[in-house]
Amino acid sequence: MNHNRRVLLKGSLAAGAVGAAVGAGLLTPKAVMAAWAKDAFEAKEVNAAMTGAMGSADATASDKIKLKAPDIAENGAVVPITVTSNIDGTTNMSILVANNNTPLTSTYELGPTTEAYISTRVKMGKTSDVIAVVKAGGKLYSAKKEVKVTIGGCGG
Amino acid sequence: MAKSIKLRAKAKGDVATVKALISHPMETGLRKDKKTGKPIPAEFIQEVVCESAGKTVLSAQWGSAISKNPFISFKFSGAKSGDSIKVSWVDNKGNSDSLEGKIK
Numbered sequence: 001m002n003h004n005r006r007v008l009l010k011g012s013l014a015a016g017a018v019g020a021a022v023g024a025g026l027l028t029p030k031a032v033m034a035a036w037a038k039d040a041f042e043a044k045e046v047n048a049a050m051t052g053a054m055g056s057a058d059a060t061a062s063d064k065i066k067l068k069a070p071d072i073a074e075n076g077a078v079v080p081i082t083v084t085s086n087i088d089g090t091t092n093m094s095i096l097v098a099n100n101n102t103p104l105t106s107t108y109e110l111g112p113t114t115e116a117y118i119s120t121r122v123k124m125g126k127t128s129d130v131i132a133v134v135k136a137g138g139k140l141y142s143a144k145k146e147v148k149v150t151i152g153g154c155g156g
Numbered sequence: 157m158a159k160s161i162k163l164r165a166k167a168k169g170d171v172a173t174v175k176a177l178i179s180h181p182m183e184t185g186l187r188k189d190k191k192t193g194k195p196i197p198a199e200f201i202q203e204v205v206c207e208s209a210g211k212t213v214l215s216a217q218w219g220s221a222i223s224k225n226p227f228i229s230f231k232f233s234g235a236k237s238g239d240s241i242k243v244s245w246v247d248n249k250g251n252s253d254s255l256e257g258k259i260k
Binding site: 078120 | 226231
């Protein structure tokens with residue numbers, strides 16, 4: 001019986017049984033996807049989020065990281081952020097918003113030929129520092145910029 | 157969830173620029189329905205993977221703080237026109253989608 005159950009789980013892992021279980025609240029999504037850094041994304045503090053995402057909260061400020069973000073964001077629900085790193089050997093990047101409920105917005109693992117350039121759009125609850133953290137050669141570097149938000153993008 | 161992805165990839169010399177737009181509600185789980193006062197359950201993309209010519213060029217983990225209908229752009233080298241490019245995502249409910257295209 002156990003065996004059958006295992007087979008069933010495997011067969012329908014992608015969408016069926018597990019998806020339904022998630023919907024019913026039986027399983028948290030994080031239990032299904034072990035790869036997703038749950039602790040980091042649920043952390044309420046910048047340091048904890050950074051440790052979870054990048055392995056440490058100890059980052060050196062670097063002007064080789066270019067963080068492009070608006071000075072004033074009229075709509076906090078859509079804040080365009082572009083991060084470019086000119087540090088050789090950049091392997092990972094994360095974007096954090098310090099004053100958000102959960103600061104970590106996203107984390108990226110770059111392939112060997114991928115350039116250290118990411119552009120995306122994030123939500124911001126209120127005026128906050130946006131922090132870009134870059135991992136290169138096992139070390140962490142960061143850059144930050146304050147973005148003023150006139151209308152928050154979280155809650156509503 | 158078909159056709160949730162719009163994908164553009166363009167090669168300039170050796171470097172390809174990829175732009176992807178995904179239509180997804182990206183609910184944080186913190187918002188409340190104004191009429192009923194009940195919280196809207198969280199629904200957001202957790203993983204985005206991009207592959208080109210069989211190699212993973214970018215794997216991203218997203219939290220709920222990525223905007224609705226997320227946009228992502230990135231560049232990678234060693235690409236040429238005609239190479240395949242594939243973007244796929246998985247959300248916290250287990251929904252997923254992927255799209256394969258070619259670099260122009």
